[in-house]
Structures are given as structure tokens and as C-alpha cells.
Amino acid sequence: MGNLYVLLALVFTFSDINPVIAGVPFFIYAVVQKLNIPIQAQATIFTTLSLITWGQCLYYHDKLGLLKSIAAPVACALIFAGIEVGVVIGYRPSYEAGNTRPIMAIGIIAAILLAAGLLPPYWEIWKRRGQVVGISFLFITIDALGAVFSMLSLVAQKGEFDIVAGVQYGVIILLEAGILVLGAIWKVRCWARNRNGVIDSEEAGEVGEAKEGGVSCLESGSTLANRKGGEISSIDKKSTVSKA
Numbered sequence: 001m002g003n004l005y006v007l008l009a010l011v012f013t014f015s016d017i018n019p020v021i022a023g024v025p026f027f028i029y030a031v032v033q034k035l036n037i038p039i040q041a042q043a044t045i046f047t048t049l050s051l052i053t054w055g056q057c058l059y060y061h062d063k064l065g066l067l068k069s070i071a072a073p074v075a076c077a078l079i080f081a082g083i084e085v086g087v088v089i090g091y092r093p094s095y096e097a098g099n100t101r102p103i104m105a106i107g108i109i110a111a112i113l114l115a116a117g118l119l120p121p122y123w124e125i126w127k128r129r130g131q132v133v134g135i136s137f138l139f140i141t142i143d144a145l146g147a148v149f150s151m152l153s154l155v156a157q158k159g160e161f162d163i164v165a166g167v168q169y170g171v172i173i174l175l176e177a178g179i180l181v182l183g184a185i186w187k188v189r190c191w192a193r194n195r196n197g198v199i200d201s202e203e204a205g206e207v208g209e210a211k212e213g214g215v216s217c218l219e220s221g222s223t224l225a226n227r228k229g230g231e232i233s234s235i236d237k238k239s240t241v242s243k244a
Helices: 002-032 037-060 066-096 101-118 120-127 137-156 163-195 201-210 221-243
Strands: none
Touching (some): 002 066, 002 101, 037 066, 066 101, 101 120, 101 163, 120 163, 137 163
């Protein structure tokens, strides 16, 4: 049973490292297409750091042992490296002979995986009726700016602009910009409610996450007024009965 639990934990947690998997086809595409060195290194660095983060999730969230939490990311890293080296070396002769369809497919797969890795936040925002919770806007901003400068490096690179690589970075920029816009909308809505005295700013960012169905800054002032009015009237009734 213990081994079964470990296997299930790895399977379910593996879905959280979809962006890490995207780094494999992205690296292959960048190397075969001979994109600039920073872009080639970018995929490897991102994959490495994400695997380290995944190992921490296994240890702290899934409560796996220390050795298993280290072994799983290391094993994935070795598998990913083997796939990258094997595909690059094995495919290069065919690519140089003019067979470019496989590398185009690999680049498109990378773009799809990158997009899939950024879709879960939209699902969480939709479930919370627009509330943006658990997202570092600083990190999203830095990551989006990194994608912008990477795309600019493609423009400055010698030769023709790589459309597929541009699409990969464009997907990241658009989806992360969407998260920032939704976060800004949420902040404005909370600010408007707070200005009308509906809810304080700290509660606006925490209530929706702390309890479902509780008061959030999306609720109308009249709703809260009715609640408070009902509570006050009930207190008055109790005090009247006690005096009688």
C-alpha cells in the first residue's frame, strides 16, 4: 500500500509540472533551430528550477520521504536530459537533409504545453467569480517581461524571425498579461467596495479563500447592511426580553 500511495502521489503531482515538461520540446526546438544561446539555456534553467520546486512540493505538501522527494526530480531530470540529447543528435541529420516537419511539430507541442501550464489559474479565478488568490503578481510580471525580452532577442537575431518560437513566447505574454489584468480588476472591485464601506481591504483579499460562501468584496452593500441590521434587531429583541 505504501508503494501504491507513492505512485499515486507522483501521478497526481506530475500534472503540476506541466511547464517543466514543456521545457523539453522547447529546448529541443531551440537547439535544432540554432536560436541564440540565452534562449537555449533558458529552457534548461527553467526546467531545473521547476524540478527543484516540485521536489519541495513532494516533501512538504505530499509528505513523501526526503530521499523519495529528491529521487523523483533527479530521475525526471535524467529522463528529460536523455530525451533531449537523443532527439537532437538523432534528428539533426534528417533536419539538415531538409526534413523540417518534425521540428515544427515539436515547437508547436512546446507552445501547447506552455499554454496548458498557464490555464489552471484561469480555472481557479473563474471558480472564485473573479477573485485572484495565491498568485504572485511580482513573479508573473517578471516572467512576462522575460518573455518580452526573449521575443525581442528573436527579432535581433541574425536571419529570419522564428515564428514558432515567437508564438511560444507570445502565448506566455498573453496568458500572463490576462492574469495581471484580472488581478487588477479584482483589486479595483475590492477598492470600490472598501470605499463604500462594504468590507475592509485585508478581508477583501482573504475572505474568499478562507471560507466558501462567506462575505466577499463582491457582495453588495445592501446585503451586508441587511445582515448587520438583522443582527442588531435580534440583539435589541433579546435585550428587550431580558428587561421585561
